[in-house]
Amino acid sequence: MFVRRKPNKRGTVSVQVIAKKRRLNKVLQSFGVGRTEAEIVRLEEKARQFIRERQGLSNELFEDEDELKLESFISSLSNNQLQVIGPELIFGRLYDKIGYGTIKEEMFRHLVITRLFNPGSKLKTIDYLYRYQGIYYSSDKIYRFLDTLCHRGKGGDNHHQKDTDIKTQVEQITFNHTFAVLKGKIKVVFYDMTTLYFESSDEDDLRKMGFSKDGKHQCPQIFLGLLVASGGNPIGYDIYEGNIFEGNTFIPILQAIEKKYDLGKPIVIADSGLLSKKNIEQLEKSGYTYILGARPKSEAETVKRQILALGLKDGENAIIRKDKKTRLIISMTDKRASKDAHNRRRGLERLRKKIQSGKLTKANINNKGYNKYLKMDGKISISIDMNKYEADALWDGIKGYLTNTKLQAKNVIANYANLWYIERAFRMNKTDLRIRPIYHRLRNRIDGHICICFTAYCIMLEAERMLKLYKAPISLIQAQEITKNMYQLSYQLPYSKKTTSKILNMDNEQQMLYDMVLRWTAKSTKTNCAKK
Numbered sequence: 038m039f040v041r042r043k044p045n046k047r048g049t050v051s052v053q054v055i056a057k058k059r060r061l062n063k064v065l066q067s068f069g070v071g072r073t074e075a076e077i078v079r080l081e082e083k084a085r086q087f088i089r090e091r092q093g094l095s096n097e098l099f100e101d102e103d104e105l106k107l108e109s110f111i112s113s114l115s116n117n118q119l120q121v122i123g124p125e126l127i128f129g130r131l132y133d134k135i136g137y138g139t140i141k142e143e144m145f146r147h148l149v150i151t152r153l154f155n156p157g158s159k160l161k162t163i164d165y166l167y168r169y170q171g172i173y174y175s176s177d178k179i180y181r182f183l184d185t186l187c188h189r190g191k192g193g194d195n196h197h198q199k200d201t202d203i204k205t206q207v208e209q210i211t212f213n214h215t216f217a218v219l220k221g222k223i224k225v226v227f228y229d230m231t232t233l234y235f236e237s238s239d240e241d242d243l244r245k246m247g248f249s250k251d252g253k254h255q256c257p258q259i260f261l262g263l264l265v266a267s268g269g270n271p272i273g274y275d276i277y278e279g280n281i282f283e284g285n286t287f288i289p290i291l292q293a294i295e296k297k298y299d300l301g302k303p304i305v306i307a308d309s310g311l312l313s314k315k316n317i318e319q320l321e322k323s324g325y326t327y328i329l330g331a332r333p334k335s336e337a338e339t340v341k342r343q344i345l346a347l348g349l350k351d352g353e354n355a356i357i358r359k360d361k362k363t364r365l366i367i368s369m370t371d372k373r374a375s376k377d378a379h380n381r382r383r384g385l386e387r388l389r390k391k392i393q394s395g396k397l398t399k400a401n402i403n404n405k406g407y408n409k410y411l412k413m414d415g416k417i418s419i420s421i422d423m424n425k426y427e428a429d430a431l432w433d434g435i436k437g438y439l440t441n442t443k444l445q446a447k448n449v450i451a452n453y454a455n456l457w458y459i460e461r462a463f464r465m466n467k468t469d470l471r472i473r474p475i476y477h478r479l480r481n482r483i484d485g486h487i488c489i490c491f492t493a494y495c496i497m498l499e500a501e502r503m504l505k506l507y508k509a510p511i512s513l514i515q516a517q518e519i520t521k522n523m524y525q526l527s528y529q530l531p532y533s534k535k536t537t538s539k540i541l542n543m544d545n546e547q548q549m550l551y552d553m554v555l556r557w558t559a560k561s562t563k564t565n566c567a568k569k
Contacts, residue, residue: 068084119525120526121520124153125150132150139206145182147172152490153496183486204485214495215266219268224267225267228287231463261274264290268498273290304452306329327440330453331438362441378430500513507556511549
């Protein structure tokens, strides 16, 4: 008796047990039809078991033979057949759910997902993709791709981009997703800027020395301006020269995005760094309502006396009318007062140490930070003006908001408090996605790098929203770590020329995360189908 494979006209294979009788083959038993090599091998094992039972032979000899075959197969496996599949299973599905899967460029997908899983330089990205994904890109190919990712007009004008470039697609997809998440109602937008520094000492038209919020004053930098809606959902971004005044970026990006997406006139919220007479005039001229962080200590003397005369207690607020349209809202909290007092004491101690070390000169006497407490005694002696220090204590805990809205004071304060969404967006990009330092020199590559990080940030927000909705017992950072140990094995069976890939069994946390993503993306698909 022997096992035979019989090819069929439809391309399938029948597995049979054959016995020879008088030089003729007789079919003793058929075990079914296999379409794939794996199915055929399984049917052949059933056939061999049938033969052993008919011949009354012990299975032990055959079990030993099977174990040897199994050990031989396992020994043939190598590390390059094992791939980290978690980032694609989790973040790849979210990438598609948001809509980025419509971007017909696989390299962009790989660069974004790698940024979520293994943020680092492009050279590290090349190494990761080769080692763990079996994908090889040369550094030249990646840099050429970055050169074309964001097309710009002459002079770096970002608002004359071709409709087909990836950045334009990313921005449109992101806005559409934000619009859908907020159910078509974008009532409030938040704007802020941060500096991104470069590991280089050279300046050019974009990278300039300037005031660095990162504390890297010796490094060239650029400004990144970001506009988000409620919940930190991104709307758009742009980059600017590193020595520009940040207030000059506010109106242009707002007007460009309003025109591009027909955004309407949401309430605009920004911190005091963007507070200028010119910005306020342009906001009002363009028909915007706004809530801006104010500088109570920089107001006119009559207004300052009025503020201090309020005598506000913890949690109280008051309104000072600036003109017919504009109100200055003043609030007071003990928590902020404690923080202000602590910062003043630290500033005072730093000044005292510098005075003792002899490092302070006449050039240090200015209104920058806590240097305002310094004064000259005679021509050579520098000391601390304690009267100024004590006078500053009167302002501990006081915060101001300038607005032309008709919202109640408590609602103005509550809306402004949500500015932390954008601060959090910058923190996630700088820490989790390591958007800085930037190693690129050419503007298109810098813009491409930021576009990749922006897309990865949007996916992080989607993952976080999913974890929160399903009340997952893991954080976003833990979810990122979990994906690093989710593997796929690619192999060929001994009698097959076809490569098969199989996701290895997951632990409980990995399976929970994977199931959540499947439900989350399936939910999105059903919603989209229903809308159609």
